[in-house]
Amino acid sequence: MKIIVPMAGRGSRLRPHTLTVPKPLIPVAGKPIVHRLVEDIAKVLNQPIEEVAFVIHESFGKQIENDLVAIAEKLGAKGTIYYQNEPLGTGHAIMCAKDSLSGPAVIAYADTLIRANFDLDTQADSVIWVKQVDKPEAFGVVQMNEANEIVELVEKPQTFVSDLAVIGIYYFKDVGVLKNELQLVIDNNIIHGGEYQINDGIKQMMAKGMKFVPGEVAEWMDCGNKDVTVDTNNRMLKFIYEDADETMISEKVRIENSEIIQPCYIADDVVLINSIVGPNVSLGKGTHLTNVKIKNSLVQTHAHLRNAKLDNAMIGNHATFDGDFKSISIGDYSVLE
Structure with a gap:
């Protein structure tokens, strides 16, 4: 199993704290956000991690690269660094790590933390991790069929589709399939919001009949700006104290x-x-x-x-x-x- 972590953005909404430190390396409850994210995903997967690939901006510097590799090695995995120096979207960020896109993998964007305890459906072609929310119109949500399979991704729906919001963490039984679809997205210049999006690759996989299912997390904590980062720190401290781990x-x-x-x-x-x-x-x-x-x-x-x-x-x-x-x-x- 591999974990792919796109994290090249600095995090403008968290300034001034991200002027000197990239957002995923801001500490929450004593550990950088990305460190906690990778550890929490590894707990959910409950299987050996072969590689953790980080997609960063080249300006982050060698010390940060070394710190990220150390996070992977702590899990017994190989740490790999890739660069995304232009903000061309989520799909483009993933493709910057194309040399690592093979076999089973989790893709996780490093601006969120989770608490989850569910069995990963490794028979599905993909699992999209979701969280039930009160205001689904403010999020990208999944549309389900009667078999509890995901059949569509809908961004900020104006009429009710579901209340399960996509949190930015995905499992692929063979991430090489996503790689091929995203290459088609880039080759055909399929752009939304001026960027190449992961959703366009996923939608092409759905159109070919691949099975997508939800994995619902118990807690979804954002680190987008100062107030929510402080709140996430509060909540994480409570969880750690209760778990005593x-x-x-x-x-x-x-x-x-x-x-x-x-x-x-x-x-x-x-x-x-x-x-x-x-x-x-x-x-x-x-x-x-x-x-x-x-x-x-x-x-x-x-x-x-x-x-x-x-x-x-x-x-x-x-x-x-x-x-x-x-x-x-x-x-x-x-x-x-």
Whole structure:
């Protein structure tokens, strides 16, 4: 089994945090989004992962490439890097990894996190992962037949089709078939919204009678902008705390006259002085808090916070904040004193 992860976009809606770090590498509950995504998919698949192929922008740099390869190797898989240097769509991004498009594979776009526990139907030609939503008109949804098979993909339907939204994760029994269909999409210049789309390849597979079925996830968490990323951090902390399958508070934390209210993730070398932390707070390595009350917030590494009451805040690496604003979003190396 392979996992293909298109992630070349920087994430403009999450600026300023993505000006220095690509969105899939923003940490949520102590791990980069893409790291959690790949791990969660591997748990659902429950079978050996042969390769994880990442499609990135060449500007991400060698250190990020090395970090991504390490994520794959942690799963016992080969890590492969491909480049998409022009934003030409989801279908084009997949085809940038065409040398890895063979055999069974999962394709997952790296701007979402999931919680799922279902048996993957490996007899179907494809499984499209979906989540029941309250407002299907705001999403791309699947249309089903009486046999519980997917027969159509409908983008933002104005009349009710179904309430099962496509979340951007797909299984293909032989991803080489998708590769062939997407090559036809590109060769025939089939463009929607100015881009080559994965949906056009999938629709051609459906037209040839291939069987598509849904795989419904229990939780679908977005990381599109600051508010939803903070909310995703909150929810992920709760899941990890309940599962008790990860260390959430490092033993290398200095605590002076301070209180931690779980669930929280607190990394190595964090210093807490006269502070109340939690619930739902992630503090990255080397962060210092003095006279701070903070909840429902995400702070990256080596930040220095003083004299603050924070709620729904997202703070970047090496940032300094001293003030009485409550809900803030400041990027790496910012100073507000």
